[in-house]
Amino acid sequence: MTFLRVIGFSLVMLLGFMGVSHLLPQVEPDLSEPIEVSTDGLDMPGMIALGESLFTGKGTCTLCHNGMGRAPDLLEMDLAATFPSRLNDGRYTGVSAGKEGAKAIEGYILESMKDPSAFVVSGFGKKGTNDTESPMPTADKAPIELTVVEMNAVVAFLQDRAELEPTVPLPSAEDAPVAEEPVETIAALTDPVDIIDEYGCAACHNLNDSGADIGPELGGIGSRLSRALVMESIIDPNAVIADGYDADFMPADFGEQMQLTELLLLTDYLMALPEPAAVSEDDEGGPEATTGLEVVENYGCSGCHDLNDSKADIGPKLNGIANRMSADEIKAAILDPEAVIADGFEGGMMPDDFGDEMTDGEMALLVEYLTNLTE
Numbered sequence: 001m002t003f004l005r006v007i008g009f010s011l012v013m014l015l016g017f018m019g020v021s022h023l024l025p026q027v028e029p030d031l032s033e034p035i036e037v038s039t040d041g042l043d044m045p046g047m048i049a050l051g052e053s054l055f056t057g058k059g060t061c062t063l064c065h066n067g068m069g070r071a072p073d074l075l076e077m078d079l080a081a082t083f084p085s086r087l088n089d090g091r092y093t094g095v096s097a098g099k100e101g102a103k104a105i106e107g108y109i110l111e112s113m114k115d116p117s118a119f120v121v122s123g124f125g126k127k128g129t130n131d132t133e134s135p136m137p138t139a140d141k142a143p144i145e146l147t148v149v150e151m152n153a154v155v156a157f158l159q160d161r162a163e164l165e166p167t168v169p170l171p172s173a174e175d176a177p178v179a180e181e182p183v184e185t186i187a188a189l190t191d192p193v194d195i196i197d198e199y200g201c202a203a204c205h206n207l208n209d210s211g212a213d214i215g216p217e218l219g220g221i222g223s224r225l226s227r228a229l230v231m232e233s234i235i236d237p238n239a240v241i242a243d244g245y246d247a248d249f250m251p252a253d254f255g256e257q258m259q260l261t262e263l264l265l266l267t268d269y270l271m272a273l274p275e276p277a278a279v280s281e282d283d284e285g286g287p288e289a290t291t292g293l294e295v296v297e298n299y300g301c302s303g304c305h306d307l308n309d310s311k312a313d314i315g316p317k318l319n320g321i322a323n324r325m326s327a328d329e330i331k332a333a334i335l336d337p338e339a340v341i342a343d344g345f346e347g348g349m350m351p352d353d354f355g356d357e358m359t360d361g362e363m364a365l366l367v368e369y370l371t372n373l374t375e
């Protein structure tokens with residue numbers, strides 16, 4: 001977590017330092033408009049997460065389903081025991097009456113939302129109706145108006161809480177987009193460029209013009225991978241390892257950190273990224289640098305090292321390095337980072353291919369630049 005925040009922070013510093021921050025679109029999110037995102041490719045954990053956000057957000061379910069006694073407290077009660085007992089309740093004559101299993105419970109929950117009076121939990125009916133009429137609003141009608149996918153997501157969420165494997169269908173491209181009301185307390189980012197910044201993706205991938213190449217180039221990924229696979233690569237990076245890259249490098253906890261709308265927007269953004277320009281296809285990685293500072297910028301050293309006040313702390317501070325290392329030692333540390341691991345730091349972090357990527361001229365400029373860096 002801190003690791004990522006640090007990368008994110010360093011990246012902002014790095015971009016600011018490089019003077020490209022003005023190139024990033026500064027789009028102010030319009031908090032009055034709901035954001036529409038397609039749910040195509042969402043997997044079951046995603047559906048459960050969506051259901052949870054709908055339950056407390058757009059669905060307004062927690063307005064009544066809370067600890068205040070207005071309605072059964074669905075988040076606190078033992079759903080694994082309650083749902084099956086409803087299906088066997090003598091008063092229940094709805095779609096799942098007498099049935100059992102996860103699919104029957106899906107039917108019961110959906111019916112609770114679309115036709116609340118089909119079964120009224122004892123003591124919760126409208127006054128004077130002897131528990132034959134429910135005070136619960138119909139979830140697929142105004143003002144709540146959940147879509148089919150949204151209701152399925154809520155069902156998946158409640159099934160999961162009832163310790164059942166969700167049985168609802170996953171959304172497809174034909175399904176209407178989900179409109180997430182902006183929730184002010186936990187403001188999700190609405191601009192993919194900001195999302196990439198926040199989660200530090202550009203420290204490893206060539207995104208937001210970072211030029212980084214620890215992870216694969218993502219330009220044109222939409223023509224290589226399906227939307228579902230791209231999403232999976234983000235939340236479960238070790239599920240599929242990109243050719244020529246190591247497992248366990250990309251952080252595996254984005255799924256827990258990101259809000260769902262962020263994940264969906266980010267995926268849309270990545271799917272639409274154009275193929276990288278021909279220049280970056282060849283191994284030169286752009287035009288050759290002509291100053292030491294340019295080399296540092298082009299190879300992203302300050303994303304990991306505290307360099308010119310970038311404050312990054314994944315690698316040792318480089319300002320003042322000449323006080324402890326000679327020019328030859330510095331060059332050796334760049335060419336073969338694993339040969340000597342700096343005290344208090346981990347091996348395997350610093351890319352070991354700078355030697356192949358840099359021209360001899362760039363390496364000379366870099367070493368000279370580092371040996372002259374003052375503390």
Ligand code: HEC
Pocket residue numbers: 055059060061062063064065070071072082086108109112113116117119120121124125134135136137139144154
């Ligand atoms: C205005 C208050 C209110 C809102 C909003 C509301 N409910 Fe309810 N809900 C109730 C009441 C009261 C009951 C109990 C009476 C009944 O069974 O219909 C109930 C019952 C249920 C049940 C059956 C519970 C059981 O113990 O068997 C489910 C499932 C349910 N609601 C889901 C939802 C979901 C999902 C939402 C949001 C989309 C929601 N409700 C929104 C008032 C509400």
Ligand code: HEC
Pocket residue numbers: 007196199200201202203204205214215216218221230233234237238240241242243245246247248249250251254266270
């Ligand atoms: C610490 C470095 C690192 C960070 C940070 C990182 N990635 Fe990755 N990423 C990798 C590596 C290495 C791979 C290749 C290995 C693999 O597939 O897991 C990869 C693979 C991927 C892939 C699959 C690419 C393919 O061609 O199969 C996607 C998509 C992706 N990353 C997106 C992201 C996004 C979005 C973020 C930010 C939320 C991010 N990455 C952050 C290192 C990183």
Ligand code: HEC
Pocket residue numbers: 295296299300301302303304305314315316321330333334337338340341342343345346347348349350351354366
């Ligand atoms: C992904 C993170 C990362 C990047 C990018 C990176 N480094 Fe490192 N670097 C490290 C880590 C971690 C160490 C400490 C472990 C080791 O010695 O290998 C280190 C060690 C070093 C050392 C040895 C420092 C000492 O005190 O012994 C030098 C010199 C160095 N890096 C220079 C660079 C330069 C120059 C660049 C850019 C061309 C660069 N690094 C890019 C992570 C990184």
